[in-house]
Each structure stands twice: as structure tokens, then as C-alpha cells.
Amino acid sequence: MGRPPGEPGRVAYLYLLPAFVLYAAFLLYPIGRAVQISLYDWDGLTLGRWAGLDNYTAILSDERLRAGFGHALVLIVFYAVIPLAIGLTLAAILNHAKVRGLGFFRTVVFLPQVVAMVVVAVAWRRVYAPDGTLNALLGALGLDGLTRGWLGDHTFALPAVGVVGTWFESGLVTVLLLAGMSRVPMELYEAARLDGAGAVREFFAVTLPSVRGEIAVALTLTVIAALRTFDLVYVTTRGGPGDSTSVPSFEVYHRAFGLGQVGSAAAIGVTLTVVIFAISFAINRLADKGTT
Amino acid sequence: MIMGRSPRGPRTFAVLAAGVLALAATACAPGSSAPPAPSPAKTAASAVRTDAASLGDVTLTVWDQEVRGGQAAQMKQLNAAFEAKYPNIKLKRVSRSFDDLNTTLRLALSGNEPPDVVEANNGRSSMGQFVKAGQLLPLDAYADAYGWKTRYPDSVLRYSRYSADGKVFGEGNLYGLPQVGEVVGVFYNRAKLTKLGLEPPKTWADFQAALEKAKAGGEVPMQLGNLDKWPAIHVFGTVQGRHVPAGQISTLAFGRKGASWTTPENVKAAEELVGWVDKGYFEPGFNGQGYDPAWQAFGKGKGVFLIAGTWLLADLEKALGKDLGFMLPPGAAAGAPPVTTGGTGLPFAITAKSPHPDAAAAYIDFITNADAMKVLTSTGNLPVADTAQQSVQAGPQQDVFTAFGAATKDDGLVPYLDYATPTFADTLGAALQDLLAKKATPKEFLDTLEKDYKTFAESNG
Numbered sequence: 055m056g057r058p059p060g061e062p063g064r065v066a067y068l069y070l071l072p073a074f075v076l077y078a079a080f081l082l083y084p085i086g087r088a089v090q091i092s093l094y095d096w097d098g099l100t101l102g103r104w105a106g107l108d109n110y111t112a113i114l115s116d117e118r119l120r121a122g123f124g125h126a127l128v129l130i131v132f133y134a135v136i137p138l139a140i141g142l143t144l145a146a147i148l149n150h151a152k153v154r155g156l157g158f159f160r161t162v163v164f165l166p167q168v169v170a171m172v173v174v175a176v177a178w179r180r181v182y183a184p185d186g187t188l189n190a191l192l193g194a195l196g197l198d199g200l201t202r203g204w205l206g207d208h209t210f211a212l213p214a215v216g217v218v219g220t221w222f223e224s225g226l227v228t229v230l231l232l233a234g235m236s237r238v239p240m241e242l243y244e245a246a247r248l249d250g251a252g253a254v255r256e257f258f259a260v261t262l263p264s265v266r267g268e269i270a271v272a273l274t275l276t277v278i279a280a281l282r283t284f285d286l287v288y289v290t291t292r293g294g295p296g297d298s299t300s301v302p303s304f305e306v307y308h309r310a311f312g313l314g315q316v317g318s319a320a321a322i323g324v325t326l327t328v329v330i331f332a333i334s335f336a337i338n339r340l341a342d343k344g345t346t
Numbered sequence: 347m348i349m350g351r352s353p354r355g356p357r358t359f360a361v362l363a364a365g366v367l368a369l370a371a372t373a374c375a376p377g378s379s380a381p382p383a384p385s386p387a388k389t390a391a392s393a394v395r396t397d398a399a400s401l402g403d404v405t406l407t408v409w410d411q412e413v414r415g416g417q418a419a420q421m422k423q424l425n426a427a428f429e430a431k432y433p434n435i436k437l438k439r440v441s442r443s444f445d446d447l448n449t450t451l452r453l454a455l456s457g458n459e460p461p462d463v464v465e466a467n468n469g470r471s472s473m474g475q476f477v478k479a480g481q482l483l484p485l486d487a488y489a490d491a492y493g494w495k496t497r498y499p500d501s502v503l504r505y506s507r508y509s510a511d512g513k514v515f516g517e518g519n520l521y522g523l524p525q526v527g528e529v530v531g532v533f534y535n536r537a538k539l540t541k542l543g544l545e546p547p548k549t550w551a552d553f554q555a556a557l558e559k560a561k562a563g564g565e566v567p568m569q570l571g572n573l574d575k576w577p578a579i580h581v582f583g584t585v586q587g588r589h590v591p592a593g594q595i596s597t598l599a600f601g602r603k604g605a606s607w608t609t610p611e612n613v614k615a616a617e618e619l620v621g622w623v624d625k626g627y628f629e630p631g632f633n634g635q636g637y638d639p640a641w642q643a644f645g646k647g648k649g650v651f652l653i654a655g656t657w658l659l660a661d662l663e664k665a666l667g668k669d670l671g672f673m674l675p676p677g678a679a680a681g682a683p684p685v686t687t688g689g690t691g692l693p694f695a696i697t698a699k700s701p702h703p704d705a706a707a708a709y710i711d712f713i714t715n716a717d718a719m720k721v722l723t724s725t726g727n728l729p730v731a732d733t734a735q736q737s738v739q740a741g742p743q744q745d746v747f748t749a750f751g752a753a754t755k756d757d758g759l760v761p762y763l764d765y766a767t768p769t770f771a772d773t774l775g776a777a778l779q780d781l782l783a784k785k786a787t788p789k790e791f792l793d794t795l796e797k798d799y800k801t802f803a804e805s806n807g
Binding site: 090091094096097098099100101102104179182183184185189201202203204205206207208211291292293294295296297308311312313314316317 | 375376377378448449452455456471475476478479481572573574575629630631632633634635636639643768769772775776777779780783785786
């Protein structure tokens with residue numbers, strides 16, 4: 055194929071250069087450096103000692119860390135799967151019912167997203183306290199048997215943290231899906247109706263396939279949020295009780311700044327990055343496949 | 347579709363990955379710009395100068411964490427007095443909260459122009475690592491010149507001592523000097539005790555009887571909020587001090603070889619603490635209650651006892667006034683020598699790269715001398731030395747001064763248990779949450795601690 059006249063293709067790369075320099079300086083270089091540090095046994099102060107892949111094998115054999123990755127997977131359910139279910143239902147209803155004050159509802163649903171996570175965490179810490187709102191509510195309903203120190207309970211601490219994530223992410227997912235659904239032409243719904251489809255059938259036949267792209271975006275964002283959860287755990291439980299809510303990101307911080315095991319922290323960080331990359335890649339592959 | 351794949355996606359990615367790897371391979375090893383260890387020659391006693399006024403014009407950069415109430419007040423007052431006395435020395439003060447200081451100090455010290463004087467946390471993962479990296483100056487020569495070793499009890503100075511390689515904690519060179527003391531003891535609500543017909547208990551048996559009576563009287567016997575993981579460490583340390591000899595606790599807590607967590611005495615201590623849970627001495631859900639809400643609840647009159655450190659004195663006194671009392675954990679018999687967890691505030695250290703170590707030492711001496719201790723007292727702090735000489739009003743502050751004086755006089759202070767190994771704060775905090783929630787038996791609990799302690803003590807040599 056011939057080149058368009060007067061436009062040497064290689065010059066185009068020159069236009070990319072400024073952005074690439076920034077990208078390289080603030081993203082590629084730090085990533086490379088993190089990978090490098092993860093291959094050393096380094097306390098952040100003295101000369102590092104080459105450790106090869108020791109830090110990585112240690113991650114695999116460290117039961118506590120494996121548990122941490124397990125907790126992150128549980129959080130995916132609360133951060134991504136449940137919000138997706140809630141978001142789909144809510145968006146379908148809002149989109150269809152032609153409710154008055156749609157803008158108002160959209161704002162309310164989206165509100166958690168604009169509050170800083172630390173603030174959210176402090177607020178929920180009060181809700182879950184033994185003398186907090188949740189227990190007061192249960193008490194008022196006569197369910198005193200269910201009251202407990204939620205964040206200090208070995209069984210319920212992780213789900214309790216997860217529910218905060220659900221509350222936080224549902225709004226984002228809903229708004230994303232709502233935007234997608236509003237693009238679906240009315241004719242499609244009319245056609246479905248004429249073919250005798252009920253509301254449920256219509257949802258699965260028309261709405262769901264049309265918002266596949268938005269679902270992929272929502273899942274990517276929320277899954278990443280779940281896997282890199284840090285502030286929520288840092289403020290609410292610090293990984294406790296015992297180790298029942300420890301997550302990889304918290305370990306990265308803890309090892310680098312608390313224990314001075316910078317090499318090990320970098321190895322966890324790199325592993326986490328790879329896991330996040332793999333999962334988002336898989337999600338997008340699946341979404342792509344569906345459309346072609 | 348987002349993140350759509352262009353035909354050359356994989357190749358671009360491969361090129362990028364190769365670039366990243368090349369970058370990683372060519373960059374120099376992390377920490378290769380770290381400073382070399384300082385020559386020990388600097389520490390000879392003859393070389394130090396204590397005539398601060400004749401040191402010429404000097405600017406000292408000081409990093410501290412004295413940001414709250416009385417702490418900030420004393421620092422401001424002492425710094426002003428220092429600059430007035432030595433007009434040739436200027437102070438450049440940087441103060442940060444404890445957490446911020448902890449995370450930024452590591453970077454600051456590895457730079458080429460670190461601050462001259464820094465407040466460094468005593469523990470192995472802070473001061474210990476800085477010593478190992480040769481970033482702090484041994485202060486023994488200054489200690490001799492200024493007489494610090496005679497003014498400060500040895501049980502206090504050892505919290506700032508490390509071997510030159512940073513491996514042994516609690517003995518060796520002196521790397522810092524603290525201003526204030528800390529001791530963990532029992533706060534009590536005097537009004538509630540009176541209502542229950544009780545006196546402040548004199549023996550450990552009396553104390554447990556008082557807890558029982560408080561329970562029977564419908565009070566919360568002991569306030570505890572353990573969501574933050576570490577608060578129960580102080581409660582366990584208090585119980586442990588009644589059962590385990592002080593020498594063994596020190597060996598365990600400094601992470602030295604030669605002791606064990608799995609002794610019958612430690613088992614007894616763990617069992618007694620679990621017994622308190624069984625008898626309902628703590629409020630239900632205490633593992634899910636925050637530390638601050640818990641002591642605040644005590645301040646509002648909920649709870650008869652609270653095991654905590656003297657750092658809560660100012661706030662609790664404000665809340666409870668004359669109803670607040672403080673005592674050292676009572677011993678097996680009345681008048682038994684005191685044993686309790688305690689230590690010091692963060693010690694002030696001099697960085698190895700500071701060009702003005704003499705001026706820095708003069709500053710540290712100034713903020714810790716006898717006059718400074720008076721300033722500390724008048725601003726509501728607990729001075730670490732000369733505690734008995736201070737005159738304070740009767741009441742909770744006097745209780746605290748008496749308690750700290752008694753504990754240091756008889757060398758009754760045992761170190762914080764979480765000093766033991768770099769990971770021990772976490773290990774112990776998590777293990778205690780498990781123990782108190784009955785997810786671990788006392789034996790399993792102690793096995794967990796033993797494993798962390800033994801692994802570290804063996805590898806540390």
C-alpha cells in the first residue's frame with residue numbers, strides 16, 4: 055500500500071513523544087524499578103542484596119499472604135458481582151419506569167463515589183461498632199441475638215468490609231449501565247413487545263446484550279478496586295481480627311513502611327499488578343468475544 | 347469496545363516489556379547510594395565539645411513529632427529558651443505526627459542531607475535499622491560529657507541502646523535520649539469504686555475480686571477496645587507481669603535468645619486473660635470496638651478499670667477530673683516490687699551525617715536537662731528523669747508521677763512486648779485477637795508467638 059503523499063508516517067511518532075516521555079518517567083520507570091527492587095532483599099536503607107526470585111517464592115509459600123489474596127477474591131464478589139446485579143436491576147427499573155426526578159435518583163445512587171474512601175471507612179466503622187448504628191437498629195427490631203462487634207468478629211469482619219464496597223461501587227455501576235441503556239433505541243423494545251416478550255424476557259433479550267460494553271467497563275473498574283483495596287482495610291480493621299481481613303495492598307504498605315522489607319513489598323506489588331492485569335484482560339476478552 | 351486490540355497490540359506490548367526489563371537490568375542496585383557507616387573514631391570522649399556558645403553560627407534542623415497539646419507546648423517553650431541562650435545556634439524545626447514521621451524519616455535519613463536531630467521510634471524496624479545502616483551517631487561520648495548516664499535510670503536508657511550492627515536491642519551504644527516517660531498501669535474510676543464499696547486494690551487477688559464485684563454490681567468491670575489490634579497487648583502484658591519473672595519478659599521482649607513463650611507461667615497468664623473474657627469482665631464485642639471510643643467511654647463513666655498507658659492521662663483527667671485514679675498493676679502481695687510494661691517517649695537522636703554533632707548534642711542536653719524536666723511537668727507531660735523531684739498537685743497527675751518514679755527506681759519497667767522482633771507487633775496483636783475470640787487456645791496462641799520469637803532470635807545470632 056502506498057503512503058499518503060506529503061505525510062511521512064514516522065513523523066507521527068514525534069507527536070507522541072511528549073506524552074510518551076511523561077508516561078515513561080512516571081509510569082514505566084517506576085514499574086521497572088519496582089520489578090527490579092522485587093528481585094532484591096532490601097530494607098530501604100542499606101545496600102540491597104540480590105535475591106533472585108526468592109521474594110516471589112516466599113509469596114507462594116507464605117500462608118498469610120495466600121490468605122490475603124483469597125480475601126481479595128472474596129472482595130471481588132462484594133465489589134463487582136453484587137454491585138453488578140444491583141446495578142442492572144436498578145438501572146433497568148430507572149430506565150424503564152420513566153420516574154420523575156431521574157436526575158435526583160441518579161445523584162443519590164452515585165453519591166458514595168464522590169466521598170473520599172477514608173471518610174466512608176470512618177463512617178462505617180461507627181456503623182459497625184458494638185454500640186453503633188447497626189446494632190442499635192437490630193436491637194430496635196428485637197434482634198438482639200444478632201448484635202456483635204461486626205469488625206471484630208472472625209466470621210463477619212470480611213463480609214462487613216465487603217458490604218462497604220458494595221455500597222460504594224453500586225452507584226458507579228448503576229450510572230454506567232443507565233448511560234448504556236439510555237442509548238438503546240426504543241424501537242428495539244417496541245419490537246420485543248410486539249413479539250410478545252414480557253419485561254424479564256425483554257431484559258435478557260434486548261437490554262443485557264446492548265450494555266455488554268458498559269458491563270465490561272464496570273467489571274474492570276470494580277474488580278480493580280476490589281483487588282487493590284487498601285484504605286478501607288487500613289482504617290477499619292488493619293487486617294484483623296487475627297488475619298481475617300488482610301489483603302495484598304495492605305501487606306505492601308505494611309512491609310515497605312512498617313517492617314522495612316521493601317523487596318518483599320515490591321514483589322507483592324508486582325504480583326498484584328500481574329493478577330489485576332490478567333483478570334481485566336480476561337474480562338475484556340470475554341466481552342469482546344460476545345460482540346463478534 | 348474498550349481496550350480494543352489493534353493488530354500490533356501484542357508486539358507493542360512485547361517491546362514495552364523488553365524496555366522495562368532493560369531499564370531494570372541497567373539501573374543500579376537499590377540502596378547503592380546509601381551512606382557508608384560512620385567511622386567509630388568520632389565517638390572518642392576527648393573529641394566532643396560541650397561549649398555550645400562558642401561553636402560559631404550553626405543551623406540545626408530538628409524533626410520531631412511533638413504536635414499535640416502539652417507536647418507541642420513544651421517543645422515550643424524549650425526551643426525558644428535554647429535559641430535565647432545560644433544566639434549562635436538557629437533551629438529549623440519540622441514537626442509531623444507520629445505516623446507521618448515514621449514513614450518519612452526512612453527516606454530523609456537515606457538522603458545526602460538528613461536533618462541533624464531526629465526523633466526516632468525505639469523499635470527494631472526504626473531505630474534498629476537506622477543503626478544497622480550507620481545513619482545514627484552513637485552518643486556515649488556525649489552521655490559521659492553531659493552526665494546523662496547518672497541522671498537517667500539504666501532501665502530507661504536501655505530502650506535507646508543497640509549494638510553497633512543494630513542486632514542486639516537493649517544494650518550496647520546509646521543512640522538517643524528521650525524526654526518523657528511512659529508506663530502502662532491501671533486507671534480506675536474512684537467514684538465507681540466507692541459506690542461498689544471498694545478501695546483501690548493492693549494485691550492482684552484484690553484486683554480480680556474487684557473486677558468480680560464490679561460485674562456483680564452491673565458495671566463494666568474493664569474497658570477495652572481491641573479493633574486496632576494492639577490495645578490488648580498492654581492488657582496481656584499486665585497479666586503476664588503477675589506470672590512471669592521480669593527477667594524472662596525482658597529477654598522475650600528484646601528478642602534475645604534464652605527464653606521461651608511456652609513456659610507454664612505464660613500459659614497461666616494467657617489462661618487468666620481468657621478467664622476474664624469468660625467471666626464477662628470486658629464488654630461484648632470488644633474486638634470490634636475502637637481504642638479511642640473505648641477510652642472515651644471510660645472517660646464518660648462507663649467502666650471501672652482501664653488498663654492503658656500514661657499517655658491518656660491528660661485526656662482522661664479532663665473528662666473525669668478528681669474521679670480518675672492511676673496505679674501500677676498490683677503484685678501478688680501488697681508492697682511487692684513493681685513490674686509493669688513501660689518505656690519512654692521517642693528518643694532524640696543525632697544523624698551520622700550531621701555536620702554539627704556538638705551543637706546537636708548541646709540541643710538534646712538542653713531539652714532534657716533538669717530545667718527542661720520542670721518545663722515538661724508544667725506542660726502536663728511525664729518527665730522521664732528527676733520524676734520524684736517534681737512538685738505536682740495531688741490527684742491523677744501525682745498518681746502517675748508516683749507510679750513512674752516507683753517503677754523506674756526499682757528497675758520494674760519491662761519493655762513493650764512488640765519490640766521483640768520486627769514482625770512481633772503484628773503477630774502478637776493478631777494472635778491476641780484470636781485468643782480473646784476463642785479462635786485459638788492459650789497453647790496455640792503461645793506457639794504462634796514462640797515461632798516468631800524463635801525464628802528471629804535464632805537468625806539474629
